[in-house]
Amino acid sequence: MAAAFEASFARALLDAAAPIPDAVAAADAPTATRRFAVYRNNVVAGLANTLRSRFPATEKIVGKEFFAAMARAFVTEKPPRTPLLAGYGDEFPSFIAGFAPARELPYLADVAELEAARTRAYHAEDAVQVDAGAFAALDPGAAGGLRIALHPSTEIIRSPHPIVTIWAMNSGEQPLAAIEDWRGEDALVIRPHLDVEVRLLLRGGAAFLLALATGRTLADAAETARADHSEFDLAGNLAGLIGWGVAGKVILPAPRETD
Numbered sequence: 001m002a003a004a005f006e007a008s009f010a011r012a013l014l015d016a017a018a019p020i021p022d023a024v025a026a027a028d029a030p031t032a033t034r035r036f037a038v039y040r041n042n043v044v045a046g047l048a049n050t051l052r053s054r055f056p057a058t059e060k061i062v063g064k065e066f067f068a069a070m071a072r073a074f075v076t077e078k079p080p081r082t083p084l085l086a087g088y089g090d091e092f093p094s095f096i097a098g099f100a101p102a103r104e105l106p107y108l109a110d111v112a113e114l115e116a117a118r119t120r121a122y123h124a125e126d127a128v129q130v131d132a133g134a135f136a137a138l139d140p141g142a143a144g145g146l147r148i149a150l151h152p153s154t155e156i157i158r159s160p161h162p163i164v165t166i167w168a169m170n171s172g173e174q175p176l177a178a179i180e181d182w183r184g185e186d187a188l189v190i191r192p193h194l195d196v197e198v199r200l201l202l203r204g205g206a207a208f209l210l211a212l213a214t215g216r217t218l219a220d221a222a223e224t225a226r227a228d229h230s231e232f233d234l235a236g237n238l239a240g241l242i243g244w245g246v247a248g249k250v251i252l253p254a255p256r257e258t259d
Contacts (some may be wrong), residue, residue, distance in 0.1 A: 008043035124153035144219030145253030192245025204232030
């Protein structure tokens with residue numbers, strides 16, 4: 001019986017057309033309708049504000065009024081499944097992709113995905129990254145067989161739109177300006193220390209890191225990256241991997257057995 005009441009209460013909270021559960025009453029009022037409506041509005045507004053705090057660049061792009069309407073639609077369709085709201089909104093980018101009023105902004109969902117990744121990176125496990133000295137000490141002849149585990153905060157977002165530039169201009173990282181080159185951009189989101197960082201990956205860099213993330217060797221990952229983009233620069237991408245703190249662990253190739 002309690003479960004049935006909780007289910008009806010939850011439905012009524014997110015659907016203004018749903019009837020208020022019979023067990024809900026106001027001690028000093030003939031009907032609980034008005035007070036329940038206030039409570040409903042507070043719940044929806046609170047969840048919408050949670051999205052506002054997590055997706056500030058997305059809100060800036062579309063404006064406060066549009067974002068508020070989109071957030072309320074999401075809250076109604078995708079209410080939280082846990083009392084921990086740090087991760088609430090992980091589904092918001094995919095919701096935006098299917099939100100008809102946002103269809104004229106095809107890049108918006110990818111910008112939102114970048115912002116969602118920033119929150120996940122912030123809450124990711126702390127870890128010490130491999131420094132340049134450790135790489136310098138490795139045997140160059142065995143480099144191709146290395147496997148590199150990525151830092152646990154690493155997130156990679158690929159997009160056919162210039163999402164790093166768009167995000168930077170709408171987050172205060174760069175001044176607003178006309179974007180002349182609308183080629184796609186791949187973003188690296190990582191928290192190597194205390195602050196979350198967003199980096200623009202070089203051509204082929206996303207394919208390179210994604211291959212490493214699946215356990216491929218350095219040589220195999222480089223081949224995958226070259227197939228993804230003919231301008232892939234292994235040296236430049238390795239410099240980024242080391243300098244940006246992406247490498248969480250280096251796994252040496254197993255020694256060959258001798259007769």
